[in-house]
Structures are given as structure tokens and as C-alpha cells.
Amino acid sequence: MSVGTRRILVAHLAERRMSVPEIASELGVSKETVRRDLHNPPPAVEPETPPDVAPPAPGLVLPESKQLRQDLNVLTTAFRGKPEDVARFAIHQAAQPIRQHWQARMDARAEQQEARS
Known part of the structure; x- marks a missing residue:
């Protein structure tokens, strides 16, 4: 040791x-x-930031990882947009089916309540 x-x-x-x-x-x-x-305590260790990782954009801050950066670069290149715009689009696209599912469940509950009335 x-x-x-x-x-x-x-x-x-x-x-x-x-x-x-x-x-x-x-x-x-x-x-x-x-x-x-x-x-003689150990010196404080600063967390190491990989040199190829850019600082996070202002606003929504996510824990940075090499994979996240690579995925964002792929999307940014594919959509030819700013990273912030591409992230907004990707989040919206991921949330849309969930939003539709929730709306369908709420509609089904409303129909059940109307049928009971």
C-alpha cells in the first residue's frame, strides 16, 4: 500500500x-x-476534468461524461444546430410519447368517471 x-x-x-x-x-x-x-494528512485531491470535455452550457446543467459529449456532438452535427437547441429538441422528442401516454390515461379515467355518473 x-x-x-x-x-x-x-x-x-x-x-x-x-x-x-x-x-x-x-x-x-x-x-x-x-x-x-x-x-501529515493526505493533500486534498481536485477532481480531474478530462481535457476533451467542454464546459457545460448555461441553463440546464447535466453531469458531464465523455459519452454524453459524444452523443451531443453526433446530434449537433446531424441536425446542424447549436448544442442547446439540439438538447431541447431531443428532450422534447423523448418526452412526447410519455406525454401522449399520460394524456391517454387521463382521458380513459375521465371516460370511466363519466360512465359511472
Whole structure:
């Protein structure tokens, strides 16, 4: 186990209120190593942003992923539009059948209620 990994584990176990002897026993290291790791915590890790991912457009913000970016690029190229317009269109197209299904269910319920009256 690397020193960095061990320090992360020591910090995590200490946050869970484990004692120095318990942490040392759990990780198979000396109490002195645990004490030293507690005095030298691991550096904060910044989340890594892939260089090929553009920043999100203003407005609707979705968690960025490589696959999402590729799909948006395919749609943008196919429809020759701005990413925001293509996203609006795709969301509208995906929602339309659901909207129609809900409307049909509401119409069927209304008909049932009228038949009961």
C-alpha cells in the first residue's frame, strides 16, 4: 500500500473515531506510523476534468461524461444546430410519447368517471 493511500485510510478511520491502536491494528502498521500519518494528512485531491470535455452550457446543467459529449456532438452535427437547441429538441422528442401516454390515461379515467355518473 502506498503512503498516500495509507494516509487516506488513516484519515478516514480517524474520522470514524477509531483510536490510534485500532487503526494501527486494522492497517497492520505501527502506532507511530498512524500518529505520523495523522500529523501529515493526505493533500486534498481536485477532481480531474478530462481535457476533451467542454464546459457545460448555461441553463440546464447535466453531469458531464465523455459519452454524453459524444452523443451531443453526433446530434449537433446531424441536425446542424447549436448544442442547446439540439438538447431541447431531443428532450422534447423523448418526452412526447410519455406525454401522449399520460394524456391517454387521463382521458380513459375521465371516460370511466363519466360512465359511472
